Amino acid sequence: MLRKYKLTLLYDGTLYKGWQVQPNGLTIQEVLQQKASIVLRHPVFITGAGRTDTGVHARGQTAHFTTEQPMEKRRFLHSMNQLLPPDIRIKEMEEVPLTFHARKSAVSKVYHYHLYLESVMDPTKRLYTLHVQEKCDVSALATAASFLVGTHDFTSFASDGSRGIASYDSIRTIERLNLVQEEGGLKLEFQADGFLYKMVRNIVGTLLEVASGKRAAEEIPLILGARDRRRAGKAAAPQGLFLHQVFYS
Amino acid sequence: MLRKYKLTLLYDGTLYKGWQVQPNGLTIQEVLQQKASIVLRHPVFITGAGRTDTGVHARGQTAHFTTEQPMEKRRFLHSMNQLLPPDIRIKEMEEVPLTFHARKSAVSKVYHYHLYLESVMDPTKRLYTLHVQEKCDVSALATAASFLVGTHDFTSFASDGSRGIASYDSIRTIERLNLVQEEGGLKLEFQADGFLYKMVRNIVGTLLEVASGKRAAEEIPLILGARDRRRAGKAAAPQGLFLHQVFYS
Numbered sequence: 001m002l003r004k005y006k007l008t009l010l011y012d013g014t015l016y017k018g019w020q021v022q023p024n025g026l027t028i029q030e031v032l033q034q035k036a037s038i039v040l041r042h043p044v045f046i047t048g049a050g051r052t053d054t055g056v057h058a059r060g061q062t063a064h065f066t067t068e069q070p071m072e073k074r075r076f077l078h079s080m081n082q083l084l085p086p087d088i089r090i091k092e093m094e095e096v097p098l099t100f101h102a103r104k105s106a107v108s109k110v111y112h113y114h115l116y117l118e119s120v121m122d123p124t125k126r127l128y129t130l131h132v133q134e135k136c137d138v139s140a141l142a143t144a145a146s147f148l149v150g151t152h153d154f155t156s157f158a159s160d161g162s163r164g165i166a167s168y169d170s171i172r173t174i175e176r177l178n179l180v181q182e183e184g185g186l187k188l189e190f191q192a193d194g195f196l197y198k199m200v201r202n203i204v205g206t207l208l209e210v211a212s213g214k215r216a217a218e219e220i221p222l223i224l225g226a227r228d229r230r231r232a233g234k235a236a237a238p239q240g241l242f243l244h245q246v247f248y249s
Numbered sequence: 250m251l252r253k254y255k256l257t258l259l260y261d262g263t264l265y266k267g268w269q270v271q272p273n274g275l276t277i278q279e280v281l282q283q284k285a286s287i288v289l290r291h292p293v294f295i296t297g298a299g300r301t302d303t304g305v306h307a308r309g310q311t312a313h314f315t316t317e318q319p320m321e322k323r324r325f326l327h328s329m330n331q332l333l334p335p336d337i338r339i340k341e342m343e344e345v346p347l348t349f350h351a352r353k354s355a356v357s358k359v360y361h362y363h364l365y366l367e368s369v370m371d372p373t374k375r376l377y378t379l380h381v382q383e384k385c386d387v388s389a390l391a392t393a394a395s396f397l398v399g400t401h402d403f404t405s406f407a408s409d410g411s412r413g414i415a416s417y418d419s420i421r422t423i424e425r426l427n428l429v430q431e432e433g434g435l436k437l438e439f440q441a442d443g444f445l446y447k448m449v450r451n452i453v454g455t456l457l458e459v460a461s462g463k464r465a466a467e468e469i470p471l472i473l474g475a476r477d478r479r480r481a482g483k484a485a486a487p488q489g490l491f492l493h494q495v496f497y498s
Contacts, residue, residue, distance in 0.1 A: 012372040057373050087372040123261040123336040124306050124377050124491075242373075 002068050006096045007032075007046070009061040012087040014127050014239070019052045019061070028052070028088060032063070035083040039076060040069045049102040049246040050109060053198070055238030057128065060091075060110075060245040064102040100248075108175065108193055108247040111200045114240045115208075116185040129185060130204075130240035134212040138179065138186065144210040145177045145188070147220035148203060155227040157203050158196035159235065170196055170227075189244075198235050206233035251317050255345045256281075256295070258310040261336040263376050263488070267302045268310070277301070277337060281312070284332040288325060289318045298351040298495040299358060302447070304487035306377065309340075309359075309494040313351040349497075357424065357442055357496040360449045363489045364457075365434040378434060379453075379489035383461040387428065387435065393459040394426045394437070396469035397452060404476035406452050407445035408484065419445055419476075438493075447484050455482035 009032075017025030021033070029046055036044040049062040077093050084090070099105075116122065116129040117136055151173040158170055176191040188207070190200055206223065209215045215233075223231045258281075266274030270282070278295055285293040298311040326342050333339070348354075365371065365378040366385055400422040407419055425440040437456070439449055455472065458464045464482075472480045 010369065010371050010373075012375070059371065059373075081369070086370070086375050089369050089372055091369045120259065120330070120338050120340045121335070122259050122308065123338055124259075124308075126261070126335050128373050 002066055002098065004064055004066045004096050004098050004100055005073075006094050006100060006102065007063045007065070007090050008092040009058055009063060010089045010091055011058050011061065012127075013052060013055050013057045015087060016054065018054045018056065019048050019050070025054075028058075028061075029063075031084065031088055032080075035080055036065065038083060039079045040067050040071070042067070042069060047102050049106050050195070050243050052241075052243055053238055056241045056243065057239075058243040059112075061243050062102050062106070062246040064096065064100060066098070102246075105248050106194075106246050107249050108191060109195060109243070110245040110247075111190045111195065112242045112244045113188040113190070113200060113204045113236065114182070114185060114242070115188070115204075118184050122184060125184070127239050128242075130237050132185075132208060132211075134208070136186075136208070136211045137213065138211065140213075140217050141207050141211040142179055144207050144217035144220050145179065147217070147224070149174050149177050152224045153227055154196050154199055154224070156223045156229055156232045157199050157206070158229065159198040159202060160229075172196065172199070200241060201235040201238065202229075202232055204236035204240070208236060209233040251315055251347065253313055253315045253345050253347050253349055254322075255343050255349060255351065256312045256314070256339050257341040258307055258312060259338045259340055260307050260310065261376070262301060262304050262306045264336060265303065267305065268297050268300045274303075277307075277310075278312075280333065280337055281329075284329055285314060287332060288328045289316050289320070291316070291318060296351050298355050299444070299492050301490075301492055302487055305490045305492070306488075307492040308361075310492050311351050311355070311495040313345065313349060315347070351495075354497050355443075355495050356498045357440060358444060358492070359494040359496075360439045360444065361491045361493045362437040362439070362449060362453045362485065363431070363434060363491070364437070364453075367433050371433060374433070376488050377491075379486050381434075381457060381460075383457075385435075385457070385460040386462065387460065389462075389466050390456050390460040391428055393456050393466035393469050394428065396466070396473070398423050398426050401473050402476055403445050403448055403473070405472045405478055405481045406448050406455070407478065408447040408451060409478075421445065421448070449490060450484040450487065451478075451481055453485035453489070457485060458482040 019028045021030045032046050046063050046065045073093050080090050114129040116131045121131045154172050155170045174192045178189040180187045210217050268277045270279045281295050295312050295314045322342050329339050363378040365380045370380045404419045423441045427438040429436045459466050
């Protein structure tokens with residue numbers, strides 16, 4: 001009998017060319033598929049909720065796959081975590097209806113972006129935060145961030161890449177954009193019904209231009225209104241970004 | 250004129266064979282000396298406050314060196330951080346009296362040990378925490394820890410290594426041993442007037458045997474009294490350990 005399973009994944013993206021299988025380097029999806037195929041003894045295709053880029057991490061990526069192979073969930077999880085390299089871990093596994101789809105059924109996602117604000121970088125955080133070396137006016141950053149919350153056309157913050165997202169609907173709702181202080185820095189928590197390609201990193205790059213005084217916070221509504229990628233700032237580096245959680249109804 | 254400088258250092262010890270120069274691999278001291286010699290254009294010997302082992306990290310290692318080369322502190326610091334690999338950083342630099350000695354003048358040191366207690370490891374923490382996979386009774390651990398605070402002969406917790414420490418005075422005072430909850434785990438903060446070789450890791454290994462139920466907390470005073478390394482537990486893994494701060498009078 002065909003069954004579908006949902007996985008919750010943690011990974012350190014440092015050494016991978018992102019989530020999605022591609023010809024030019026090792027990806028998270030590829031490693032997971034390879035190990036699952038060994039455990040289940042048939043080719044396994046694993047579909048993720050979000051295609052994280054090179055160097056981006058996850059604390060709660062979700063994915064699904066189907067199999068007709070009877071299995072005990074705890075045993076599968078244990079075998080997988082034994083076979084997987086230490087920078088990829090499966091945290092949870094549950095059986096889901098065959099209609100479930102890791103990406104299409106998601107109703108909301110949370111990304112965290114970590115900024116390190118001390119003048120000298122802590123080397124143990126260099127792979128997991130962005131070191132902000134310019135001035136960082138947190139209150140200007142907070143004002144700018146507040147303009148992004150709500151339902152907007154985020155075309156100005158979407159890199160098109162090879163995914164053609166800009167060609168269709170680019171309206172998204174940021175339900176929450178919180179600034180949380182943490183040791184040595186600041187965490188930006190984004191929750192939205194969906195994210196366009198590189199949207200979080202493009203937003204963070206733009207917010208940092210506000211924080212450094214290069215732009216006024218009040219430019220944000222104008223950037224949104226322009227629907228033009230060239231109006232917003234550069235994408236912030238990948239290593240500060242974590243796919244934190246994916247919600248389903 | 251000969252001047253002496255104190256450095257405060259941060260490093261990720263993952264890729265190094267510890268602090269001290271040795272024939273079998275690259276060390277933090279060696280890299281620092283090599284870069285300082287380039288900047289100052291003469292051989293530089295750098296003395297650290299503590300000889301951290303392979304895989305151990307630092308957020309506040311201190312060190313000293315002397316030079317007759319006139320220099321501007323900010324410029325030296327900037328040049329050094331440009332030349333150093335990203336896993337070693339100099340945070341601060343100050344001129345100190347010629348009588349200052351990074352190790353001998355230290356009156357107190359703080360080490361932190363990070364435990365990760367979730368059932369599945371977060372891969373982004375794997376190089377900076379110890380994953381505790383057995384039961385961890387935090388209240389038993391706290392009771393055991395309380396027996397260690399104060400002035401004791403710590404011979405049972407000292408590995409002798411090649412340093413011959415066990416051959417002389419092994420009385421130390423643990424001024425503070427706090428348990429602090431942090432995301433996904435627990436941080437043990439040790440402050441003492443000095444630490445014997447591998448003392449923190451030997452203590453943590455023993456505390457974890459108490460936390461898992463293998464020993465009673467009440468064994469700690471007996472282990473201390475025995476003055477016998479074989480009575481205590483195994484050393485905990487290096488990657489959870491950070492030299493956090495060194496105090497001078």
